[in-house]
Amino acid sequence: MTGRKRSLAVAVGALLAAAIVQASPAAAIANGQDVPDGAYRFSVALSMPKITQSNGVVRASACSAALIDPQWIITAGHCLHDGDRHRVSGPPRYQVIATIGQATLSGTTGTKVDLVDVVQSPTSDMAIAKLATPVRGVKPLALSTKAPAAGDILRLVGWGDADATGDLTHRPDRMQTGQFKVTSADASQVYVAGYRPTETTSACPFDSGAPYFAETPYGSPRLVATEVSGPDCPHAGDETTARIDVLRDWICQELADHKS
Secondary structure (H helix, E strand, O other), rough: OOOOOOOOOOOOOHHHHHOOOOOOOOOOOOOOOEEOOOOOOOEEEEEEEEEEEOOOOEEEEEEEEEEOOEEEEEEEEHEEEOEEEEEEEEEEOOOEEEEOOOOOOOOOOOOOEEEEEEEEOOOOHHHHEEEEOOOOOOOOEOOOOOOOOOOOOOEEEEOOOOOOOOOOHOOOEEEEEEEEEEEOOOOOOEEEEEOOOOOOOOOOOOOOOOEEEEEOOOOOOOOEEEEEEEEOOOOOEEEEEEEOOOOHHHHHHHHHHHHH
């Protein structure tokens, strides 16, 4: 397997694993902490139980995401593809199940709903996707309007595989979290490094698309970036994330167009 993309799908058997030529998947957050029940309910776990490739090989995979509207989520663009890892817009080519509003995958207090439409960003490895039905009782995560600056502290939540094996059976049942520090940013990406609990707190396979958001004592959290790729976890180096403030106008316009 080559590359670093956190959306690496789980191979079914050794033959399938050898056949997949793609970046490794994102796993539970390495060296992170458990999220208590009721916290960060806008976080979304994506499950893809049956992805069929053009050669007939079937595999399963997973990613993370965030609710940004009652009927829309945001995730990594490479999580939503044609089966052969070519990013696509429109109806998903395979079932994608979103679990929203609960801190454990096995819980029953949240909502499970399929994705029905995908819109890929023209400039970043990011996509927004429509849910089959709106989610009630969960406040969506607001989009940041502020340019990220070196030293900013962000929180990440997701269901990555901290063992970095790309094995879905190692995906944690409970959501994980950690804090990261912005090291730099360019026109479309934000680079972050582990901060708390340790400098090796890092995103893992199946964390692709997971939200990095700014927290304030009195205001609502705001989405600053989404996980794209990084070295094998755990690590002390930078993660590459898709910058949201420069995409905010595009996202808002797409949501408005799809509601009209």
